[in-house]
Amino acid sequence: MTAPFEVSGTDSGPAPSHLTTTQQQRLRSLLFEQLEVQRAALEEHDETLDGATHDVVDAAVTSERELAAAFVLFTRDTAAELLAALARMDAGSYGRCEGCGAVIPYERLEALPETRFCVSCPRHGGLFG
Numbered sequence: 834m835t836a837p838f839e840v841s842g843t844d845s846g847p848a849p850s851h852l853t854t855t856q857q858q859r860l861r862s863l864l865f866e867q868l869e870v871q872r873a874a875l876e877e878h879d880e881t882l883d884g885a886t887h888d889v890v891d892a893a894v895t896s897e898r899e900l901a902a903a904f905v906l907f908t909r910d911t912a913a914e915l916l917a918a919l920a921r922m923d924a925g926s927y928g929r930c931e932g933c934g935a936v937i938p939y940e941r942l943e944a945l946p947e948t949r950f951c952v953s954c955p956r957h958g959g960l961f962g
């Protein structure tokens with residue numbers, strides 16, 4: 834690939850070349866939205882982990898706690914991806930496939946704003962397909 838992603842010094846700031854300012858703002862707000870959703874979900878499940886279970890048998894409690902623990906891990910992972918995406922946006926490398934360097938279409942970014950990979954790469958969509 835002879836397409837290094839470099840930020841031109843003539844721009845007012847780092848920006849993915851294929852995204853308009855409006856698109857970037859939209860994606861940024863999407864990332865913040867999802868981050869807020871993850872944060873809320875995490876708090877809810879942290880409460881479950883604290884043992885806020887009532888009329889369930891022991892086995893079910895164990896199962897629920899295991900599920901909650903798995904969910905917390907998953908959520909933290911997702912939140913980390915969202916934060917990483919915001920960091921890439923600030924760095925100007927957002928919207929580039931980390932697998933092949935291709936530009937990720939806005940439509941895909943809108944559906945999966947934290948994605949690092951294009952649809953062609955085998956590692957794409959690790960979290961949500």
Ligand SMILES: [Zn+2]
Nearest residue numbers: 930933951954
């Ligand atoms: Zn790719």
